[in-house]
Amino acid sequence: MDKKPCNSSSQDAEVRKGPWTMEEDMILINYIANHGEGVWNTLAKSAGLKRTGKSCRLRWLNYLRPDVRRGNITPEEELLIVELHAKWGNRWSKIAKHLPGRTDNEIKNYWRTRIQKHIKQAENLYGQSSSSVVIDQTGSSISQVSAVGRMDVEPLETYSPPSFQTNMDQPIPAVPHLPAPESINDNYWSMEDIWSMQLFGGD
DNA sequence: AACTTAGGCAACCGCCTCCAT
DNA sequence: AATGGAGGCGGTTGCCTAAGT
Known part of the structure; x- marks a missing residue:
């Protein structure tokens, strides 16, 4: 897949791919918190994200939504x-x-x-x-x-x-047997962190 | 301690479906 | 009824890291 760092500096008009940065996450969270979900392509543009609507949707649904549970499949x-x-x-x-x-x-x-x-x-x-x-x-x-x-x-x-x-x-x-669920996903910055940050940073 | 291997997972791709025009 | 755009979905890729040697 495309986890190679993408040189967006020389191609700012281009669509970014690869891993999301914390900054992008914050932008997306803040935008949705203030405007709600909408047409994803429009949302991506309006929020100033150089991502496709699909990418934004996927990131939101799979990772950023506040109700997403992570790790620890019971x-x-x-x-x-x-x-x-x-x-x-x-x-x-x-x-x-x-x-x-x-x-x-x-x-x-x-x-x-x-x-x-x-x-x-x-x-x-x-x-x-x-x-x-x-x-x-x-x-x-x-x-x-x-x-x-x-x-x-x-x-x-x-x-x-x-x-x-x-x-x-x-x-x-x-x-x-499966590995202990507790061992999974300890190395992420938590969504609680992001959400607490966006609460302060929300426009 | 250094290197290799395998597992885990985030993210992209392409196809399909739905809906508005 | 036909068409195009957007969203949804399943499959796949490839980086990161932990475990093993």
């Missing part, structure tokens, strides 16, 4: 994600609607980095031919369909491919 949320994914597949935004404060991007990343890892490990350990495990065409979806047709899922704290258990002569070798 076991309950994990369960819900797995459950809803089994039901809807990669409909991340739809899934996100059922997880207050979570964004589709966050859930998508979580799925790909954490949950899919477990799927891969399961595949490597037991092969891919287990009849009751359904992996979609992108390899991104796993679910277990029980005899009554509903999806049975477990929170990942205890996650192991449930369907394999019935086929096994031996206990599942410990599938590595």
Whole structure:
């Protein structure tokens, strides 16, 4: 992607890409606090941001909104994600609607980095031919369909491919557990910081 | 201590849908 | 009914950093 620093100095009329600076965040927060969300392209121009409307929208929805929860996906949320994914597949935004404060991007990343890892490990350990495990065409979806047709899922704290258990002569070798949620995202400047700052700086 | 590797995540891209004209 | 613009969404990329050697 485009995390390369962009030399905007020589191309001020150009659209900026890459990581958002704290200053840009402040501008966007202040603008929305004062004017509300609107047409994003217009908003970007009016706020003086050299960003596309899409970029502003994404930044706001995924990071700057005051109700965004960051890090610490709980076991309950994990369960819900797995459950809803089994039901809807990669409909991340739809899934996100059922997880207050979570964004589709966050859930998508979580799925790909954490949950899919477990799927891969399961595949490597037991092969891919287990009849009751359904992996979609992108390899991104796993679910277990029980005899009554509903999806049975477990929170990942205890996650192991449930369907394999019935086929096994031996206990599942410990599938590595997820890292402790507390260890995640300690190195960000917090949104509380930004919001407290914008409260003082809001025009 | 230095180097390498792998994981996590923010952000972009391209496609699709919706809506106003 | 056709068209173009904007928003929404899922997929993908690549930087940063922690863990491992």
